[in-house]
Amino acid sequence: MPHMSEAESNNAIADRLPAVTPLGTPLDWAWLRGAPSEWGVHPKPGPRGLTMNDISVGTYGDVPEHAQRRSMAGRGSTVEGDVPDMGYILNKKSDVWADNVRELYEEAVARQWSATRDIPWGDLRELPSDMEHAVCQVFTTLTEIEMIAADLPAKWMWRMNHDYLEAKMFLCTQIMDEARHAEVFRKRALANGGGLLYSRSSGENLLRSILEAKTYTQATALLHLLGEGFILDIFRMGELIAPSPVEKKIFRMAMQDEARHVAYGTMHLRYAVENDPDVAEEIHEALDHGETLLATFGTNADFGSALAYLLGGGEEHIETKGFPLQEEMQRHQFTSYLSRCERAGISRVARTKLPLDLLGIDLSKVHGAPATAA
Amino acid sequence: MDNTTAIDATSLVLYEHLARRMNHREEHFRTLGEADMTVAIVVKAPDYNFTVQLVFEELRCAGVDVVTSDEAKLADFQLVGDLASWNAMFDNIVFNGAALGDFTINSLALRGNRISCESADPMGLDKFSRFNQTLQDFLDGAAHLDLTRSTT
Numbered sequence: 174m175p176h177m178s179e180a181e182s183n184n185a186i187a188d189r190l191p192a193v194t195p196l197g198t199p200l201d202w203a204w205l206r207g208a209p210s211e212w213g214v215h216p217k218p219g220p221r222g223l224t225m226n227d228i229s230v231g232t233y234g235d236v237p238e239h240a241q242r243r244s245m246a247g248r249g250s251t252v253e254g255d256v257p258d259m260g261y262i263l264n265k266k267s268d269v270w271a272d273n274v275r276e277l278y279e280e281a282v283a284r285q286w287s288a289t290r291d292i293p294w295g296d297l298r299e300l301p302s303d304m305e306h307a308v309c310q311v312f313t314t315l316t317e318i319e320m321i322a323a324d325l326p327a328k329w330m331w332r333m334n335h336d337y338l339e340a341k342m343f344l345c346t347q348i349m350d351e352a353r354h355a356e357v358f359r360k361r362a363l364a365n366g367g368g369l370l371y372s373r374s375s376g377e378n379l380l381r382s383i384l385e386a387k388t389y390t391q392a393t394a395l396l397h398l399l400g401e402g403f404i405l406d407i408f409r410m411g412e413l414i415a416p417s418p419v420e421k422k423i424f425r426m427a428m429q430d431e432a433r434h435v436a437y438g439t440m441h442l443r444y445a446v447e448n449d450p451d452v453a454e455e456i457h458e459a460l461d462h463g464e465t466l467l468a469t470f471g472t473n474a475d476f477g478s479a480l481a482y483l484l485g486g487g488e489e490h491i492e493t494k495g496f497p498l499q500e501e502m503q504r505h506q507f508t509s510y511l512s513r514c515e516r517a518g519i520s521r522v523a524r525t526k527l528p529l530d531l532l533g534i535d536l537s538k539v540h541g542a543p544a545t546a547a
Numbered sequence: 548m549d550n551t552t553a554i555d556a557t558s559l560v561l562y563e564h565l566a567r568r569m570n571h572r573e574e575h576f577r578t579l580g581e582a583d584m585t586v587a588i589v590v591k592a593p594d595y596n597f598t599v600q601l602v603f604e605e606l607r608c609a610g611v612d613v614v615t616s617d618e619a620k621l622a623d624f625q626l627v628g629d630l631a632s633w634n635a636m637f638d639n640i641v642f643n644g645a646a647l648g649d650f651t652i653n654s655l656a657l658r659g660n661r662i663s664c665e666s667a668d669p670m671g672l673d674k675f676s677r678f679n680q681t682l683q684d685f686l687d688g689a690a691h692l693d694l695t696r697s698t699t
Binding site for chain 1: 579580668676679683
């Protein structure tokens with residue numbers, strides 16, 4: 174018998190298969206006969222398994238600058254006939270992409286943790302009432318603001334073209350991260366004899382502004398770069414805020430997640446600006462507004478004062494230690510933010526609405542800032 | 548390590564032992580997740596600077612090498628501190644079984660007055676946050692190396 178090629182063999186099988194189901198419905202064996210899609214790419218797993226980078230081979234690794242259709246068909250599949258328009262409005266790679274997005278997705282999957290299991294809840298000890306109140310106020314605010322970083326990606330994801338699947342997958346991990354943060358912060362507020370305390374308008378105004386951003390890139394600037402960058406540094410500050418190893422662990426674990434989100438936002442904005450320079454002004458406008466709101470949020474009567482109280486270790490040292498440490502941390506937060514803006518290709522040094530002099534920002538410490546600005 | 552060995556943050560052997568310990572505890576580090584970063588630890592001793600580069604890949608510390616200050620700048624971030632600060636951190640780890648309070652690497656680097664976290668690239672700096680618990684657990688391994696407190 175002459176040797177048959179793989180395609181010939183599959184075609185022969187398809188020819189022998191029934192043309193209709195037992196109920197008389199026509200059958201289509203086109204998938205067995207093969208499709209124009211690339212076949213046999215054989216991605217090789219690395220030491221950590223088969224990663225998204227590993228399978229980005231051949232045409233499957235080609236992410237189009239402009240998506241050709243608006244269906245949920247997987248990138249690289251053969252699409253035949255009419256498919257419904259899913260209503261995607263983010264159809265350019267520069268709308269959503271970041272060069273580190275596949276790496277960040279894998280990192281997120283690998284570094285998930287459990288707020289139920291991985292925090293030593295049993296080690297919580299009763300705190301003085303004033304300290305417990307301060308802890309609970311901080312976690313009340315954090316519980317409130319964390320879910321914006323889930324709601325916002327959720328608002329935009331169904332508008333993202335499916336050709337940019339990896340970006341959507343990363344945002345799915347972010348949503349899971351934020352659910353866990355809301356969970357762990359709410360648990361801490363309730364776990365040690367306290368409860369939830371105040372929510373006020375300054376925080377809500379900032380959240381609403383982020384949620385209502387007109388474009389995804391503006392939303393990313395407000396959320397990932399400004400908002401989450403700010404919160405990332407608060408989590409880092411958790412070492413100084415936390416009254417016990419339990420809260421320190423909470424902050425350290427949440428910090429790792431938050432830093433991934435900031436890394437995506439920073440590199441997305443960079444990609445967006447490099448590939449569509451016109452978008453820079455749109456980002457600046459969003460940040461002009463966001464910085465003003467953030468400065469107001471930073472002086473939030475409840476959150477700010479509770480942070481200072483904890484940083485001071487209580488009433489006695491709030492003025493000698495609490496407020497000075499808070500100012501030092503704010504300088505760090507805004508210096509980090511301005512550095513990330515530089516990395517993203519959106520220099521804010523000359524345009525920022527932040528009161529740099531009042532905050533005592535040393536521009537020479539802003540990485541990448543123009544020398545003249547320093 | 549010999550149980551009479553005093554902590555010395557300028558000892559390459561210390562970091563090699565920490566790496567070996569990490570590499571034998573894959574299951575522990577798996578719960579934290581993979582980490583990919585290059586860290587330069589710079590210890591400013593009275594007479595010289597000791598710089599060791601740690602390369603973390605997945606669940607392992609895959610490289611421990613003494614490097615020059617120029618090579619250290621290529622790391623994702625550098626942790627720079629004087630000998631007394633580094634030894635104090637390791638003393639705290641050995642005494643408590645893990646770094647506590649002001650002696651976690653995040654605490655030490657937070658204010659930059661004892662150990663500073665430095666990088667020309669904010670994305671490199673952010674890796675300090677992204678993989679912080681892995682780095683902390685790596686350093687906490689010193690508690691299990693039969694070390695005595697430093698002599699400084």
